[in-house]
Amino acid sequence: MTHQVRAVVARGKGAPVSLETIIVPDPGPGEALVNIEACGVCHTDLHYREGGINDDFPFLLGHEAAGRVAAVGEGVTEVAPGDFVILNWRAVCGQCRACLRGRPWYCFNTHNAKQKMTLADGTELSPALGIGAFAEKTLVAAGQCTKVDERASAAVAGLLGCGVMAGIGAAINTGEVGRGDSVAVIGCGGVGDAAIAGSRLAGAAKIIAVDIDDRKLATAKRIGATHTVNSRETDPVEAVRELTGGFGADVVIEAVGRPETYEQAFYARDLAGTVVLVGVPTPQMKLELPLLDVFGRGGALKSSWYGDCLPSRDFPMLIDLHLQGRLDLDAFVTETIALDDVEKAFERMHHGDVLRSVVIL
Ligand code: APR
Ligand code: ZN
Numbered sequence: 001m002t003h004q005v006r007a008v009v010a011r012g013k014g015a016p017v018s019l020e021t022i023i024v025p026d027p028g029p030g031e032a033l034v035n036i037e038a039c040g041v042c043h044t045d046l047h048y049r050e051g052g053i054n055d056d057f058p059f060l061l062g063h064e065a066a067g068r069v070a071a072v073g074e075g076v077t078e079v080a081p082g083d084f085v086i087l088n089w090r091a092v093c094g095q096c097r098a099c100l101r102g103r104p105w106y107c108f109n110t111h112n113a114k115q116k117m118t119l120a121d122g123t124e125l126s127p128a129l130g131i132g133a134f135a136e137k138t139l140v141a142a143g144q145c146t147k148v149d150e151r152a153s154a155a156v157a158g159l160l161g162c163g164v165m166a167g168i169g170a171a172i173n174t175g176e177v178g179r180g181d182s183v184a185v186i187g188c189g190g191v192g193d194a195a196i197a198g199s200r201l202a203g204a205a206k207i208i209a210v211d212i213d214d215r216k217l218a219t220a221k222r223i224g225a226t227h228t229v230n231s232r233e234t235d236p237v238e239a240v241r242e243l244t245g246g247f248g249a250d251v252v253i254e255a256v257g258r259p260e261t262y263e264q265a266f267y268a269r270d271l272a273g274t275v276v277l278v279g280v281p282t283p284q285m286k287l288e289l290p291l292l293d294v295f296g297r298g299g300a301l302k303s304s305w306y307g308d309c310l311p312s313r314d315f316p317m318l319i320d321l322h323l324q325g326r327l328d329l330d331a332f333v334t335e336t337i338a339l340d341d342v343e344k345a346f347e348r349m350h351h352g353d354v355l356r357s358v359v360i361l
């Protein structure tokens with residue numbers, strides 16, 4: 001059997017997205033069919049539409065999603081129909097070298113659904129990040145579904161599937177922020193703000209938000225920054241040092257993805273401190289640093305891949321903390337919108353007006 005559902009499709013490079021009827025097959029072995037309840041609008045979706053990821057148009061956009069499992073295929077043990085789940089980009093194999101070494105976020109054999117969803121005329125769709133969730137239903141590998149407490153709102157749960165997890169994970173998994181630490185976060189969009197929320201959750205004593213936009217700094221403060229620095233007006237390295245007794249922060253999280261902000265992060269950390277790069281650079285970007293500074297300042301230069309998260313460990317934990325009132329995730333949902341508002345949401349995202357617009361289905 002197949003299902004006809006409404007979905008947001010990017011048909012060609014740079015062209016506005018369109019609302020289309022797509023065909024979703026019933027789940028085959030190892031697959032799950034999910035009724036999508038909410039899906040956040042992320043920069044990566046826009047990036048797909050602009051042809052910045054690859055040329056496999058048409059794309060079925062959307063990947064920060066939560067919903068209910070409608071049906072599962074043969075051999076599926078991870079989830080069952082009716083489960084409230086958050087989708088993740090990459091079902092891991094559990095058997096490759098990376099998985100066996102306890103670093104499944106670097107799994108060599110991640111997989112998605114084998115069957116293809118199509119347009120009404122049979123054209124195969126490429127689902128964004130192997131998900132494609134701006135759709136009433138989508139088909140994924142069962143391992144892409146993580147069951148969480150169904151009392152959480154779908155809007156909030158969906159956001160954990162991508163940007164918010166990346167930011168929280170950059171702080172708690174990669175940066176290993178600890179109680180009493182000082183943290184600086186450079187770039188306070190959705191990812192940076194999530195790093196602030198994660199640092200607060202981890203018990204950081206000082207959380208310094210750095211951005212070039214005062215509106216972003218105001219939001220960062222609401223989410224948990226103890227200090228803010230506008231790096232257009234003030235040298236952020238000096239400011240962070242001043243706020244940390246002249247030393248620099250224990251952990252600096254770069255959430256922009258540019259050489260100049262990485263350099264600021266490098267020098268804004270304390271000796272033997274940690275720099276976490278979670279912003280994604282382009283292939284052309286290069287960085288030059290005095291090797292003596294790399295040597296002399298010690299510490300760790302790390303990058304954070306999807307928040308170095310383990311969905312099965314981190315999604316349910318973060319939802320539980322949220323439900324207990326210890327992690328405010330509602331603050332990340334700026335607005336809820338309908339499926340046919342995605343193009344407008346891209347516009348607002350582009351102007352920096354929102355943390356996240358979330359499509360409710
Ligand atoms: N210095 C400080 N902040 C900056 C600078 C700069 N030179 N340039 C941009 N910013 C700020 C913007 O004002 C904005 O608040 O960085 C923030 C970026 O936020 P978003 O554009 O909303 O992006 P976000 O979704 O948070 O993702 C940030 O992480 O996962 C990656 O691909 C993602 O590279 C992107 C980064
Ligand atoms: Zn995303």
Ligand code: ZN
Binds near residue numbers: 096099109
């Ligand atoms: Zn693996």
